[in-house]
Amino acid sequence: MAGFISQETIDYISQQADIVEIISEYLPLTRSGRNYKALCPFHEEKTPSFIVSPEKQIFHCFGCGVGGNVFTFVMKWERISFPEAVKVVAQKLGISISLEEEKEGKQDFYRINAEIADFFHQQLKKNKVAQSYLSKRGINSSTIEKFKLGWAPPSNIFLDFCKRRGFSEENLEKLGLLKRSSQGEWYPYFKERIMFPIFSISNRVIAFGARVIDDRSLPKYLNSPQSPLFDKGKNLYGLNLARDEIRKSGEVILVEGYTDVITLYQEGITNVVASLGTSLTLAQAHLLKRYAKKVFIAYDEDSAGKIATIRGINLLLENELQVEVISLPEGKDPAEFVGKNGREAFLKEKNKALSYIDYRIKTERQKSKAFTLDKKLEIVNSLFSTLKKVKSRYLLDEHLKKISETLGLNEESLRSEFIRFCKEKGNFSFSVLGFKTLQEEEIEKKLLQVIICDEEALQLAKKSISPADFTHPLCRRAAEEIFSHEGKITPSVFLNRIKDDKICSLISSLSFVDSSFEGVNLQEAAREIIRTLKRRLHQRRIEQLTRMIKSYEKQGKEEKLKELYEQIVELKKNILI
Numbered sequence: 001m002a003g004f005i006s007q008e009t010i011d012y013i014s015q016q017a018d019i020v021e022i023i024s025e026y027l028p029l030t031r032s033g034r035n036y037k038a039l040c041p042f043h044e045e046k047t048p049s050f051i052v053s054p055e056k057q058i059f060h061c062f063g064c065g066v067g068g069n070v071f072t073f074v075m076k077w078e079r080i081s082f083p084e085a086v087k088v089v090a091q092k093l094g095i096s097i098s099l100e101e102e103k104e105g106k107q108d109f110y111r112i113n114a115e116i117a118d119f120f121h122q123q124l125k126k127n128k129v130a131q132s133y134l135s136k137r138g139i140n141s142s143t144i145e146k147f148k149l150g151w152a153p154p155s156n157i158f159l160d161f162c163k164r165r166g167f168s169e170e171n172l173e174k175l176g177l178l179k180r181s182s183q184g185e186w187y188p189y190f191k192e193r194i195m196f197p198i199f200s201i202s203n204r205v206i207a208f209g210a211r212v213i214d215d216r217s218l219p220k221y222l223n224s225p226q227s228p229l230f231d232k233g234k235n236l237y238g239l240n241l242a243r244d245e246i247r248k249s250g251e252v253i254l255v256e257g258y259t260d261v262i263t264l265y266q267e268g269i270t271n272v273v274a275s276l277g278t279s280l281t282l283a284q285a286h287l288l289k290r291y292a293k294k295v296f297i298a299y300d301e302d303s304a305g306k307i308a309t310i311r312g313i314n315l316l317l318e319n320e321l322q323v324e325v326i327s328l329p330e331g332k333d334p335a336e337f338v339g340k341n342g343r344e345a346f347l348k349e350k351n352k353a354l355s356y357i358d359y360r361i362k363t364e365r366q367k368s369k370a371f372t373l374d375k376k377l378e379i380v381n382s383l384f385s386t387l388k389k390v391k392s393r394y395l396l397d398e399h400l401k402k403i404s405e406t407l408g409l410n411e412e413s414l415r416s417e418f419i420r421f422c423k424e425k426g427n428f429s430f431s432v433l434g435f436k437t438l439q440e441e442e443i444e445k446k447l448l449q450v451i452i453c454d455e456e457a458l459q460l461a462k463k464s465i466s467p468a469d470f471t472h473p474l475c476r477r478a479a480e481e482i483f484s485h486e487g488k489i490t491p492s493v494f495l496n497r498i499k500d501d502k503i504c505s506l507i508s509s510l511s512f513v514d515s516s517f518e519g520v521n522l523q524e525a526a527r528e529i530i531r532t533l534k535r536r537l538h539q540r541r542i543e544q545l546t547r548m549i550k551s552y553e554k555q556g557k558e559e560k561l562k563e564l565y566e567q568i569v570e571l572k573k574n575i576l577i
């Protein structure tokens with residue numbers, strides 16, 4: 001290939017890649033809080049200072065200062081150019097940059113899955129029983145096409161097909177499509193079931209979900225096992241179709257099952273994905289965060305669904321996503337509800353979605369009849385561990401107020417109880433203090449850090465300070481890049497545009513929010529830092545003017561002196577604000 005890859009493709013590939021997964025192919029990473037760490041491969045060290053952030057999709061070595069996104073890592077490790085690194089990453093993901101580039105390996109697996117999905121789909125068209133099952137559940141033919149639903153026929157038909165197509169049994173076994181009995185006979189993993197192909201985000205069949213139609217056979221639902229193409233904790237059903245709408249609206253509806261996704265989609269609610277039967281995983285939360293700001297959880301109302309909802313809330317909050325819970329009347333699941341009541345009724349329920357605080361209070365309340373003070377305190381304690389994950393201080397205030405109102409508890413006491421709770425858990429540090437003692441360069445870095453992490457803080461900075469106000473040359477150049485960016489900064493994607501190694505490393509290091517910002521409102525922090533920077537800027541200007549005054553005094557230029565004094569008075573006023 002000539003070496004030109006469009007920016008769009010580069011961004012797309014970096015969004016598909018999971019930096020933790022890719023770096024893990026090169027060196028062992030160990031989990032450390034919300035990040036991963038390792039001994040740095042780019043300099044000699046005995047204790048790990050090489051950190052990888054799954055949330056931000058970047059890495060940084062705090063020992064030697066190397067950092068960047070997934071492409072930077074592959075470039076440095078393999079000692080290859082940027083376009084070559086993009087190609088290497090694309091290949092690992094099974095994304096073809098051009099058709100000629102397609103290599104064997106995963107391609108074989110993708111081809112088998114695609115052909116088998118087609119086969120199941122054709123089988124469905126021949127099977128009246130399966131068709132009538134789907135139509136009874138309200139699934140129409142265009143939805144069947146859209147989701148490429150299928151039917152797994154009895155064993156011999158499936159085995160014949162595979163033989164005719166010449167698929168090797170070993171490959172089929174690796175894909176979880178065949179199993180071998182203790183007598184050594186091959187038999188299909190799926191038979192006489194409705195088949196739901198599971199697509200990757202790039203629209204390739206990576207696995208299958210399946211459901212029986214008689215409600216007597218067990219298990220009712222069956223998913224492909226782990227395979228070279230499929231890790232169910234890392235995929236979301238329906239994301240390939242929902243992605244654009246999620247990105248556009250910033251919202252995603254998270255449901256439990258395939259039929260929930262399909263039924264909502266059919267009703268024109270297209271920003272919906274399912275967590276594939278299990279409760280949400282960290283990898284899935286990261287995946288959601290790439291596209292959405294707000295998640296509406298609409299799990300089933302049974303006890304397993306409730307536990308999964310609470311776990312989901314905590315995981316999503318921890319990953320700085322907004323969460324609300326759609327709680328459908330009479331404990332119906334979304335497919336059932338929307339099938340019976342239609343789109344508008346569902347959207348109405350979505351508008352009534354409960355904040356996670358209200359949801360928690362409601363479920364705790366349902367658990368016990370007597371609502372004693374003891375019970376209330378028990379609820380408060382279980383809410384505190386969720387609240388601890390809230391990053392914004394304003395939001396926290398709002399929640400504490402709400403809890404005090406709903407439970408009839410004194411707000412001030414509640415607040416001090418919460419602070420005590422956090423201190424006991426050892427992660428409480430509203431310490432934005434101490435900026436005043438920092439060197440210029442450090443303060444400027446702090447500001448860059450805050451505005452990379454928080455879009456509103458960036459807007460605030462753009463309004464009140466300019467890159468030229470930065471004194472440190474590297475910070476000034478980084479500020480120019482950051483200020484000229486429109487909208488929210490996603491470090492891993494933003495870095496694709498930065499060609500300067502030093503700025504790239506600076507931005508990757510700053511993208512790791514340091515612990516002094518933990519629990520701090522980033523806009524407040526930005527305001528305070530900007531005030532400090534401006535104060536120093538004014539201070540420097542005053543010193544400069546004072547020097548000028550001295551020289552004008554010697555020359556006796558009265559007019560000029562008066563003007564300068566006025567300027568100084570004005571600057572001093574500003575410093576006091």
Ligand SMILES: [Zn+2]
Pocket residue numbers: 040041042043050061062063064065066
């Ligand atoms: Zn290093």
